[in-house]
Amino acid sequence: QKEVEQDPGPLSVPEGAIVSLNCTYSNSAFQYFMWYRQYSRKGPELLMYTYSSGNKEDGRFTAQVDKSSKYISLFIRDSQPSDSATYLCAMSSVSGNTGKLIFGQGTTLQVKP
Amino acid sequence: GAVVSQHPSRVICKSGTSVKIECRSLDFQATTMFWYRQFPKKSLMLMATSNEGSKATYEQGVEKDKFLINHASLTLSTLTVTSAHPEDSSFYICSARDSSALNSPLHFGNGTRLTVT
Numbered sequence: 001q002k003e004v005e006q007d008p009g010p011l012s013v014p015e016g017a018i019v020s021l022n023c024t025y026s027n028s029a030f031q032y033f034m035w036y037r038q039y040s041r042k043g044p045e046l047l048m049y050t051y052s053s054g055n056k057e058d059g060r061f062t063a064q065v066d067k068s069s070k071y072i073s074l075f076i077r078d079s080q081p082s083d084s085a086t087y088l089c090a091m092s093s094v095s096g097n098t099g100k101l102i103f104g105q106g107t108t109l110q111v112k113p
Numbered sequence: 114g115a116v117v118s119q120h121p122s123r124v125i126c127k128s129g130t131s132v133k134i135e136c137r138s139l140d141f142q143a144t145t146m147f148w149y150r151q152f153p154k155k156s157l158m159l160m161a162t163s164n165e166g167s168k169a170t171y172e173q174g175v176e177k178d179k180f181l182i183n184h185a186s187l188t189l190s191t192l193t194v195t196s197a198h199p200e201d202s203s204f205y206i207c208s209a210r211d212s213s214a215l216n217s218p219l220h221f222g223n224g225t226r227l228t229v230t
Binding site (some may be wrong): 008032034036041042043044045046049051088100101103104105106 | 117119154155156157159204206208216218219220221222223224226
């Protein structure tokens, strides 16, 4: 079993839809959770960074962490064609001061105009 | 926000030659930088941790003599792929965090697409 599981998609939605992206994990020691967006041929761009359980909102993006279920989500409201990209979840057991993030496989999202 | 610059963005080289990739933190200092490799439709795999002023730490299975890492200053790390072969063709990405900020997240460069012919 992989430490982090993420449905690779692709996920295709119409413009304006609410998008839900998810990851499950097996290591209960994970405490730091991140979502990155990666456009084709570019490096990952940090979208959300959360510690422990709870919700965090930033504009159209909301990140949720449920440590009891070992499940994290990223919601995108009012999705736009420019949101079309691959979304990677990442997590670690210690603070961001380590490169040993464990990444999900990434979900490819396509938002159709 | 924190910016990590990576150069070149794309390089094509002949088999047997060496290629150097630079990673710079533009507006912060990073005592540690990280090098990843990404295959098509696959996630990022950590290759090594670059430590300013000391030797890099390599992940299991990564050849340290093939992937030379130098972290000469608090804002620059380099990855040299030596005696490149076609199987080294991949997308290489560096990342860094602001060493002065507690619990700051990692920021990534835009990657280098290496093609070995």
